[in-house]
Amino acid sequence: MSDYQHEVEELERKSATAARLFDVRRIIGGLFVVYGVIVTIAGITASDADIHKAQGININLWTGLGMLLLGLAFLVWLKLSPTTPPQGDDAE
Amino acid sequence: MPYLADGLRLPTNGLDYAILVIYFAVVLGIGFAAKRSVKTSLDFFLSGRSLPAWVTGLAFVAANLGATEILGMAANGAQYGAYTVHWYWIGAIPAMVFLGLVMMPFYYGSKVRSVPEFLLHRFDKNAHLLSSVLFALSAVLIAGVNLYAMAIVVQALLGWPIWVAILVAGLFVLVYITVGGLSSAIYNEVLQFFVILAALIPLVIVGLKRVGGWHGLTTTLDHSHGHNFVTAWGGTAIGETNPLGANWLTIVLGLGFVLSFGYWTTNFAEVQRALSAKNLSAARRTPLIAAFPKVFIVFGVLIPGLIAAAIAPKIGTPGSNLTYNDAIPLLMQDLLPNGVLGIAVTGLLAAFMAGMAANVSSFNTVFTNDIWSRYVKRGESDAYYLRFGRIITVIGVLVSIGTAFLASSFGNIMAYLQTLFSFFNVPLFVVFIIGMFWKRTTAQAGFWGLLAGTVAAMVNYFYIYKQHVIAIPSDQGANFVSAIVGFVAGAVVMVAVSMVTKPKPEEELAGLVYGTRSPGMEEPPAEGDEAWYRRPALLGTAALVIAAALYVPFSF
Numbered sequence: 295m296s297d298y299q300h301e302v303e304e305l306e307r308k309s310a311t312a313a314r315l316f317d318v319r320r321i322i323g324g325l326f327v328v329y330g331v332i333v334t335i336a337g338i339t340a341s342d343a344d345i346h347k348a349q350g351i352n353i354n355l356w357t358g359l360g361m362l363l364l365g366l367a368f369l370v371w372l373k374l375s376p377t378t379p380p381q382g383d384d385a386e
Numbered sequence: 387m388p389y390l391a392d393g394l395r396l397p398t399n400g401l402d403y404a405i406l407v408i409y410f411a412v413v414l415g416i417g418f419a420a421k422r423s424v425k426t427s428l429d430f431f432l433s434g435r436s437l438p439a440w441v442t443g444l445a446f447v448a449a450n451l452g453a454t455e456i457l458g459m460a461a462n463g464a465q466y467g468a469y470t471v472h473w474y475w476i477g478a479i480p481a482m483v484f485l486g487l488v489m490m491p492f493y494y495g496s497k498v499r500s501v502p503e504f505l506l507h508r509f510d511k512n513a514h515l516l517s518s519v520l521f522a523l524s525a526v527l528i529a530g531v532n533l534y535a536m537a538i539v540v541q542a543l544l545g546w547p548i549w550v551a552i553l554v555a556g557l558f559v560l561v562y563i564t565v566g567g568l569s570s571a572i573y574n575e576v577l578q579f580f581v582i583l584a585a586l587i588p589l590v591i592v593g594l595k596r597v598g599g600w601h602g603l604t605t606t607l608d609h610s611h612g613h614n615f616v617t618a619w620g621g622t623a624i625g626e627t628n629p630l631g632a633n634w635l636t637i638v639l640g641l642g643f644v645l646s647f648g649y650w651t652t653n654f655a656e657v658q659r660a661l662s663a664k665n666l667s668a669a670r671r672t673p674l675i676a677a678f679p680k681v682f683i684v685f686g687v688l689i690p691g692l693i694a695a696a697i698a699p700k701i702g703t704p705g706s707n708l709t710y711n712d713a714i715p716l717l718m719q720d721l722l723p724n725g726v727l728g729i730a731v732t733g734l735l736a737a738f739m740a741g742m743a744a745n746v747s748s749f750n751t752v753f754t755n756d757i758w759s760r761y762v763k764r765g766e767s768d769a770y771y772l773r774f775g776r777i778i779t780v781i782g783v784l785v786s787i788g789t790a791f792l793a794s795s796f797g798n799i800m801a802y803l804q805t806l807f808s809f810f811n812v813p814l815f816v817v818f819i820i821g822m823f824w825k826r827t828t829a830q831a832g833f834w835g836l837l838a839g840t841v842a843a844m845v846n847y848f849y850i851y852k853q854h855v856i857a858i859p860s861d862q863g864a865n866f867v868s869a870i871v872g873f874v875a876g877a878v879v880m881v882a883v884s885m886v887t888k889p890k891p892e893e894e895l896a897g898l899v900y901g902t903r904s905p906g907m908e909e910p911p912a913e914g915d916e917a918w919y920r921r922p923a924l925l926g927t928a929a930l931v932i933a934a935a936l937y938v939p940f941s942f
Contacts, residue, residue: 298497298503302428305426306428306434306435308426308428310422310429311424311433312436315436318576318577321416322577329405329408329584329729333726333729336724350595
């Protein structure tokens with residue numbers, strides 16, 4: 295194995311990303327739940343003009359519900375299979 | 387470069403701005419939360435090679451799904467119609483599958499940290515330095531042009547002054563990449579991917595309702611633009627004319643083979659996402675997972691483009707005050723009520739920032755690992771290179787901001803430069819593919835192949851096409867032909883140079899060339915990687931089959 299490959303292996307051993315980086319599903323889930331609630335409320339309180347503009351579809355309501363569902367799906371997935379940080383020596 | 391018409395100011399209100407502000411806060415939050423995971427330079431530049439495949443896969447597709455791509459492909463849809471699908475189904479999927487199935491074992495398995503670094507080990511310092519410097523320069527340039535494109539759109543849609551938009555977006559990208567490194571860039575790309583979907587899907591649904599569904603849309607366009615407008619191959623026989631200015635042969639070879647393979651398999655801003663995956667299996671699956679959304683994203687940009695062509699048939703013509711790039715903003719303005727409108731604005735801004743961030747995060751990696759630590763300051767500690775990576779990120783963003791301001795005064799020069807740089811990518815693919823599969827290829831062949839291919843593509847475009855030596859009907863068509871010329875010239879020169887120079891000893895090529903393996907690099911497959919749905923060959927084949935099948939309804 296050449297030097298640069300040893301160097302990368304050494305850095306991989308010291309790397310902290312696997313052990314310390316948070317799970318992105320939490321962020322996607324959280325943001326989409328918040329957005330879903332906001333946009334759904336905008337849909338529930340939609341004016342006639344809003345609905346007329348979107349060709350008779352209450353697009354805020356449907357988009358809001360869709361985003362809410364997606365957000366919840368990510369949170370459920372996170373709950374069902376949480377990240378397991380790899381074993382190994384995480385110095386500090 | 388998008389130049390949007392006046393009068394596209396969106397009727398945004400407090401609700402839309404609240405959605406936008408939340409997004410900007412989350413972007414910064416991700417950066418600062420990712421900071422504690424950055425301990426080594428490998429964490430900063432490649433997320434410690436530890437991310438799961440679905441994250442790197444979505445980042446892979448999102449890094450390409452910048453706003454210039456979204457607005458530009460919708461513009462293609464409004465201008466050329468259903469030909470736009472070629473950029474996705476033949477111009478992306480085969481190359482992504484090839485990257486995952488064939489090339490990734492060499493990239494990931496050889497533990498290189500960047501695409502240029504592969505050239506260093508396979509060829510020599512000349513090829514390495516040439517491609518590193520060109521990549522670094524073009525990444526900063528493209529980041530700047532992207533920033534300027536964003537500022538124009540934001541000015542038209544939201545009424546912010548150009549300099550405010552450039553500074554705000556530039557500084558946000560600066561902070562979250564400098565603090566959180568590649569992990570922060572990738573996480574934001576994954577988030578942006580979902581937000582942009584949440585923007586495009588409602589736009590397509592409401593838009594289709596507006597024009598009487600898919601059937602109503604195609605009937606209208608048949609009348610106004612002719613039937614070829616809604617087919618993928620109509621009018622592309624050799625000798626026929628079509629608005630794209632290309633025939634099926636130049637589409638398949640130029641776009642589908644050379645341009646697409648060059649972009650997807652050697653552009654480090656893309657490949658970097660796969661190199662940050664946690665093992666070889668995840669790295670190979672990165673472009674394959676990305677291929678599935680990529681197959682369908684075309685509908686999210688093509689359909690709004692077609693709808694814009696249907697409801698404003700004069701769009702893009704001299705008599706209209708709308709340009710092709712206005713397709714999506716026009717529909718947003720006409721059809722989306724406050725709320726979803728805020729999501730759409732957020733999606734566009736997120737896409738602009740993600741596109742820029744992909745360039746910045748690949749620039750800092752190449753500049754630090756390939757230029758600074760190799761040719762300027764060797765043998766410093768890892769902490770030094772980590773610190774240097776952060777400093778060069780700041781410098782890179784500041785230069786991009788400067789480029790954006792320059793572009794706002796010298797727009798044409800920037801567009802010209804961008805075309806110029808696009809020709810450096812063409813021969814990269816030929817150098818990789820011959821170097822990976824032909825052991826005899828010598829170190830010198832890499833450098834001369836790169837140079838010859840680049841020059842040939844430029845001569846074809848700037849002399850033979852622009853000076854009308856040979857008539858090619860459009861810039862697009864000339865692009866495809868130039869790519870083929872660059873590819874062939876690069877290949878011929880590589881073979882010729884290899885014949886007269888001495889090949890590298892075989893032990894130096896272990897793990898870099900097809901049919902070799904370097905000792906001690908076999909990684910045991912991770913638990914669960916044998917599952918049938920994670921088998922790269924199956925994923926790749928499925929993506930190809932879907933792309934081919936989708937052509938069928940667009941072929942008649």
